[in-house]
Amino acid sequence: MFNKFIKRPVLSAVISIIILILGIIGITTLPISQYPDIAPPTVQVSATYDGANAEAVLNSVIVPLEEAINGVEGMTYMTSTATSGSASITVYFE
Numbered sequence: 001m002f003n004k005f006i007k008r009p010v011l012s013a014v015i016s017i018i019i020l021i022l023g024i025i026g027i028t029t030l031p032i033s034q035y036p037d038i039a040p041p042t043v044q045v046s047a048t049y050d051g052a053n054a055e056a057v058l059n060s061v062i063v064p065l066e067e068a069i070n071g072v073e074g075m076t077y078m079t080s081t082a083t084s085g086s087a088s089i090t091v092y093f094e
Helices: 003-007 009-029 054-069
Strands: 042-048 075-083 086-093
Touching: 003 009, 042 054, 054 075, 054 086
Parallel strands: none
Antiparallel strands: 042 086, 075 086
């Protein structure tokens, strides 16, 4: 069966070109709603402060980190949470 393609390279080239053209037509006619949703790139910063309550973590860990992270190139927004002994900051980029 595969000998046909070896003996006739023009046939192989034509079939490859047809498959390529059909793929290009498929990509151009695929509606945007069918593309998968892509999440924006994110960076998550986690820190621990053993024995501290949420307010102490907020004042001594999250606020300085947010001030340092704020204004990073390409950043759209950031969220942060503070619990007893731990902090988490998530930075979202374009």
